[in-house]
Amino acid sequence: MQFMLLFSRQGKLRLQKWYVPLSDKEKKKITRELVQTVLARKPKMCSFLEWRDLKIVYKRYASLYFCCAIEDQDNELITLEIIHRYVELLDKYFGSVCELDIIFNFEKAYFILDEFLLGGEVQETSKKNVLKAIEQADLLQEKTEYHSKSFIGFKKAY
Amino acid sequence: MGTLCTGTGSWPNCSTSTCWATPPTLDSDLSQGIQPVQGLALCTLSTMGSAEMCRDLAPEVEKLLLQPSPYVRKKAILTAVHMIRKVPELSSVFLPPCVHLLHERHHGILLGTITLITELCERSPAALRHFRKVVPQLVQILRTLVTTGYSTEHSISGVSDPFLQVQILHLLRILGRNHEESSETMNDLLAQVATNTDTSRNAGNAVLFETVLTIMDIHSAAGLRVLAVNILGRFLLNSDRNIRYVALTSLLRLVQSDHSAVQRHRPTVVDCLQETDASLSRRALELSLALVNSSNVRAMMQELQAFLESCPPDLRADCASGILLAAERFAPTKRWHIDTILHVLTTAGAHVRDDAVANLTQLIGGAQELHAYSVHRLYNALAEDISQQPLVQVAAWCIGEYGDLLLEGNCEEIEPLQVDEEEVLALLEKVLQSHMSLPATRGYALTALMKLSTRLQGDNNRIRQVVSIYRSCLDVELQQRAVEYDTLFRKYDHMRAAILEKMPLVERDGPQADEEAKQSKEAAQLSEAAPAPTEPQASQLLDLLDLLDGASGDAQHLPPLDPSPGVALVYLLDLPCAPPPPAPIPDLKVFEREGVQLNLSFIRPPENPALLLITITATNSSEGDVTNFICQAAVPKSLQLQLQAPSGNTVPAQGGLPITQLFRILNPNKAPLRLKLRLTYNHFHQSVQEIFEVNNLPVESWQ
Numbered sequence: 001m002q003f004m005l006l007f008s009r010q011g012k013l014r015l016q017k018w019y020v021p022l023s024d025k026e027k028k029k030i031t032r033e034l035v036q037t038v039l040a041r042k043p044k045m046c047s048f049l050e051w052r053d054l055k056i057v058y059k060r061y062a063s064l065y066f067c068c069a070i071e072d073q074d075n076e077l078i079t080l081e082i083i084h085r086y087v088e089l090l091d092k093y094f095g096s097v098c099e100l101d102i103i104f105n106f107e108k109a110y111f112i113l114d115e116f117l118l119g120g121e122v123q124e125t126s127k128k129n130v131l132k133a134i135e136q137a138d139l140l141q142e143k144t145e146y147h148s149k150s151f152i153g154f155k156k157a158y
Numbered sequence: 159m160g161t162l163c164t165g166t167g168s169w170p171n172c173s174t175s176t177c178w179a180t181p182p183t184l185d186s187d188l189s190q191g192i193q194p195v196q197g198l199a200l201c202t203l204s205t206m207g208s209a210e211m212c213r214d215l216a217p218e219v220e221k222l223l224l225q226p227s228p229y230v231r232k233k234a235i236l237t238a239v240h241m242i243r244k245v246p247e248l249s250s251v252f253l254p255p256c257v258h259l260l261h262e263r264h265h266g267i268l269l270g271t272i273t274l275i276t277e278l279c280e281r282s283p284a285a286l287r288h289f290r291k292v293v294p295q296l297v298q299i300l301r302t303l304v305t306t307g308y309s310t311e312h313s314i315s316g317v318s319d320p321f322l323q324v325q326i327l328h329l330l331r332i333l334g335r336n337h338e339e340s341s342e343t344m345n346d347l348l349a350q351v352a353t354n355t356d357t358s359r360n361a362g363n364a365v366l367f368e369t370v371l372t373i374m375d376i377h378s379a380a381g382l383r384v385l386a387v388n389i390l391g392r393f394l395l396n397s398d399r400n401i402r403y404v405a406l407t408s409l410l411r412l413v414q415s416d417h418s419a420v421q422r423h424r425p426t427v428v429d430c431l432q433e434t435d436a437s438l439s440r441r442a443l444e445l446s447l448a449l450v451n452s453s454n455v456r457a458m459m460q461e462l463q464a465f466l467e468s469c470p471p472d473l474r475a476d477c478a479s480g481i482l483l484a485a486e487r488f489a490p491t492k493r494w495h496i497d498t499i500l501h502v503l504t505t506a507g508a509h510v511r512d513d514a515v516a517n518l519t520q521l522i523g524g525a526q527e528l529h530a531y532s533v534h535r536l537y538n539a540l541a542e543d544i545s546q547q548p549l550v551q552v553a554a555w556c557i558g559e560y561g562d563l564l565l566e567g568n569c570e571e572i573e574p575l576q577v578d579e580e581e582v583l584a585l586l587e588k589v590l591q592s593h594m595s596l597p598a599t600r601g602y603a604l605t606a607l608m609k610l611s612t613r614l615q616g617d618n619n620r621i622r623q624v625v626s627i628y629r630s631c632l633d634v635e636l637q638q639r640a641v642e643y644d645t646l647f648r649k650y651d652h653m654r655a656a657i658l659e660k661m662p663l664v665e666r667d668g669p670q671a672d673e674e675a676k677q678s679k680e681a682a683q684l685s686e687a688a689p690a691p692t693e694p695q696a697s698q699l700l701d702l703l704d705l706l707d708g709a710s711g712d713a714q715h716l717p718p719l720d721p722s723p724g725v726a727l728v729y730l731l732d733l734p735c736a737p738p739p740p741a742p743i744p745d746l747k748v749f750e751r752e753g754v755q756l757n758l759s760f761i762r763p764p765e766n767p768a769l770l771l772i773t774i775t776a777t778n779s780s781e782g783d784v785t786n787f788i789c790q791a792a793v794p795k796s797l798q799l800q801l802q803a804p805s806g807n808t809v810p811a812q813g814g815l816p817i818t819q820l821f822r823i824l825n826p827n828k829a830p831l832r833l834k835l836r837l838t839y840n841h842f843h844q845s846v847q848e849i850f851e852v853n854n855l856p857v858e859s860w861q
Contacts, residue, residue: 019205045435046399075371076404077364078324081314084360118236119204121273124266125321126311133197133229140194 001079001120002054002069003030004113006102009063011035014102015109019120038067048076059083063099086116089130111137184211188218193230196222200233204240212241216248223255228264235259235270239277249278253285260295265312265322268299272325279332286333293333293340297347300326304351315359327351327368334376341377348373352385363393363401367408374412384419387412391423399435406430406441413448424449428458431465440473447480455488459498466505475509478502482514492525496532500549504539507546515548519555523663533560534575541585545594551602554589557582558606559660561613579614583607587624597633604628604636608643612658622647743858749848753780754809754841756789758852760859768826770859772833776817778809780841787817787839794832798824807839831860 006015013031022030037051038058049056051069057079058067066083070076087097089112094101102109115130117123124130187199200222203215219241222234238252252274259271275292278285303318303326312319330348334341351369356362366389373386390412393405409427413420427449430442443465450458459481466477481502489495499518502510522532533556540553557564564577589595589603608625611618625647628640646654749756754776761771778784787807793799804819825831833852838845 021206044399046403046438048400048403049437073328075324075328075364075368077360077367077400078320080400081320081361081364085314114201118201118233119240121236121239122269122321122325123232123236125269125319126265128311129266137194 001074001082001117002071004069004117005031005034005065005067007035007065007067008099009039009065011039014064014099015106015113017110017113017117034067034069038065047080057083061087064102082117082122085127086113089116089127092127092131093134108134184215185218188215188222193227196230197233200230200237204233204237207237207240207244209244212244212248216241216245216251220251220255223252223259228267232264232266232270235267235274239270239274242274242277242281246281249282249285253278253288256289257292260292260299265319269322269325272296272322272329276325276329276332279329290333290337290340293330293343296326296330296333297344300330300351301347304354314361316356317359317361317365320361320365323351323365324368327365327372331372331375334372336377338377344372344376345379345382348378349382349385352382352389360398360400363396363398367393367404370408374408374416383416387416387419387423391426394423394426394430399438402430402433403435403438403441406438406445410441410445410448413445417449420445421449421451421454424454424458428461431461431469436470436472439469440476443469443473443477443480447484450484450488452488452490455484455490456494459485463498463501463505466502474506475511478506478509479511482510482517486517492521493528493531496521496525496528496535500535500539503546503549503552504543507549510548515551518548518552520663522552522556523559523661529560530563530566532556533564537564537577537582537585538575540589544585544589544592547594547596547599550589550595550599554586554599554602554606557586558602558609561606561610565614579616580620582610582614583620586610590624590628597635600633600636601639604639604643608646609658611647612655618647743856746852746854746856748835748852749837749850751846751848752841754778754784754839754846756835756837760856762858768824768828770823770825770831772821772823772859774819774821774835776809777813778811778816779813781811782842783811783814784809785840786845788837789819790836791821792834792836793823794829796825796827796829797831800824825860828861831855 002020003016003018005013005017007013013035016027016031018027034051034056037049038056041049041058047057047059049058054069054071055074055076056067056069057076058065059080060066066087068079068083070079090097090102090109093108093112094105112130112134115124115133124133184199184203187195190196200219203211203219207215219234219237222230223238225231225234238248241248242252256271256275256278259267259274262268262271275289279289300323303323306318308316309318312322314320317323330340330344334344348369352366352373355366355369357366370386370389373382378386387409390405390409393401394409396402396405406427409420409423424446427442427445431439431446433439433442443462446458446462462477462481462484466474466481469477482499485495485498489498496518499514499521503514503518522528525532536549536553536556539549540557544550561582564582565579586603586607590600590607595603604625607621611621622644625640625643628636629644631637631640646657650657743760743762746758746760747755748758755778757775757777759773759775761773763769763771774789776784776787776789785808787804787809789804791799791801800822802820802822804817806815806817809815809817823831833855835848835850835852837848840846
């Protein structure tokens with residue numbers, strides 16, 4: 001996979017993960033063009049389209065478009081499964097995920113993605129393992145926050 | 159923990175300064191042994207590791223490959239994939255652990271390993287050869303996956319770990335390509351996967367699709383290939399649009415190599431033409447066109463023409479040109495071919511390619527038995543609709559050429575139609591005047607009218623009137639034609655019938671005919687003393703006659719008719735060929751006496767190597783005139799000498815007008831030239847006589 005974009009029906013970008021090195025300007029240009037192209041598609045059209053020299057696989061979940069760019073030799077149907085798995089992971093984590101969850105907790109969304117895909121390839125096919133890893137990272141974060149919070153508190157009390 | 163902030167992928171770009179800052183931190187993070195930290199470090203590295211970073215940190219990553227914890231190992235493996243992509247030389251570092259890693263049971267590690275092996279094989283043929291030996295192991299892994307039952311952790315809708323299955327199939331494809339032995343090892347397994355995978359949901363179809371791709375790419379048994387094509391055929395009937403899309407795309411790739419297998423699914427493919435989704439119907443169109451062959455051409459053309467009538471506008475051009483191409487290749491009869499082209503022109507005339515008109519006129523011109531039929535049909539089509547430009551152009555040309563057949567009215571193949579002369583002329587005039595007609599179309603119509611002046615029985619007043627009107631047309635091209643035609647009526651009426659005769663069949667090679675037309679056009683512009691073209695005169699003559707017979711394609715113009723065409727033709731014949739000029743022979747001063755000088759200049763015309771032309775020039779720089787100047791010459795017996803009359807016999811004093819005289823010497827045997835000159839003249843009231851042999855004759859004058 002070369003990159004994944006998440007954007008709303010109004011064209012606002014919610015998430016972008018790039019697995020190829022590109023300059024900022026290029027990324028913006030690609031994003032703009034692709035968002036326009038995908039939003040122009042009618043609802044009954046198929047999920048695949050050819051854009052530049054890449055294959056684009058997209059799927060709409062509620063108000064969000066999940067859009068992946070894959071290379072010529074990649075399997076489009078399995079990419080649809082990848083997108084679906086990611087949505088399932090988000091759903092499990094946030095509990096009935098909606099766009100707002102992703103807007104306000106985008107760093108978590110990225111974290112979940114990073115536990116599922118690495119360098120553009122699937123790293124873990126077990127939903128359980130991915131969610132476990134995220135849980136552990138959450139615990140670690142809480143511990144750190146707790147420590148820093150209690151330290152401040154201690155200082156204040158003193 | 160320094161990597162926490164960089165690790166989360168929301169970092170928008172990788173500026174070089176950041177990258178420089180992180181390696182020391184990454185290094186320590188990787189080696190510290192705290193799993194989450196290591197995980198984050200690997201994530202950062204795999205997402206934005208530059209080449210330098212990869213090189214520096216490769217050893218660390220290698221160490222992590224062998225760690226006990228699967229959490230870190232799976233990430234390390236995929237980081238290695240990224241590193242190899244950035245720095246291909248690192249392949250040697252990461253190749254050895256692979257075979258060992260294949261024995262792991264953890265799906266994440268297995269998946270990563272297979273991805274790594276795929277990357278290694280794609281980059282190096284040596285690695286490819288090395289990994290062929292793991293084919294049996296891969297087959298075993300996949301077989302276990304397929305035959306084990308449902309596993310809550312990894313299954314998706316009844317298919318065990320489709321991600322892993324697809325990855326294994328992809329690797330098998332790369333390993334089995336062009337390798338008999340490996341292909342054979344996989345055959346059974348592929349058949350098993352192809353038949354046993356549950357296809358009710360997308361996951362199963364994804365695995366099946368990958369299987370089909372693998373089967374088609376390796377050396378599989380014929381039966382297996384047919385099975386694969388049939389699976390694709392089944393996909394075409396699937397209600398899921400995405401599945402139909404991948405089926406059409408794959409079949410398009412296979413149609414060249416497995417034509418007969420794909421042919422079996424032709425009806426389904428043709429049904430897909432009705433798809434509402436444009437990308438699907440486009441693929442269906444391409445596939446349908448690829449499937450046309452001589453046995454199904456009539457049926458297919460019917461379907462395609464029906465499609466042409468209803469298809470979305472952006473597909474029209476492709477469909478039209480596809481139909482025309484297929485018709486050209488597989489037309490069963492000429493009449494069918496003409497009918498097909500006619501239909502395409504009426505339905506999608508605006509979208510056909512430019513050469514369709516030329517092709518059709520060529521086709522009609524060549525089918526003599528169909529002239530009457532063609533002209534009738536075209537006339538009817540034109541009467542109905544004069545807006546489709548290619549159709550109008552062809553119809554106008556046809557009516558012009560075969561107007562007599564149109565008026566005869568009897569044609570076996572269609573209902574007899576009584577066509578009136580006036581009607582025909584009215585129709586052509588309508589085309590001429592219509593604002594929808596392109597300038598080229600109007601040119602066609604005007605020429606057609608002109609041709610009809612010889613084909614029709616009635617008088618030509620109406621035609622003459624029209625031609626006359628267009629003499630002042632604003633369009634220069636039309637104006638030129640009208641003027642020429644008008645001149646033809648007025649001054650060269652006797653030649654009109656010959657000039658407007660039926661055209662001979664134009665050569666099929668378009669560009670070449672244009673070239674010749676252009677060159678003969680240049681030759682015909684005789685008003686200025688044009689340098690002679692190097693073509694043989696005979697073909698130029700022929701081209702000129704062809705042009706006079708009337709325009710066919712857009713490229714040919716009528717040349718401006720010179721006032722006396724007869725003279726023009728003769729002139730054409732007289733133009734000498736222009737050979738490359740030979741190196742000039744230097745002049746020779748042969749005589750000088752009291753200011754009277756005699757010079758010889760030599761010319762060897764290249765078209766006649768035996769001929770030598772010598773021009774003698776007598777000049778007088780003295781105070782007294784030279785009068786009664788006579789020059790005689792003698793040459794050896796083997797040569798022939800011809801003296802032409804001198805320009806005069808007086809050379810006035812002080813550089814007056816010199817006398818020139820031409821000698822023609824024929825020297826077919828190339829004998830050495832010897833020249834004796836005898837001069838007699840009066841100078842300073844004395845008669846002078848000089849006899850001498852010319853010395854130092856240049857060798858080039860006779861060799």
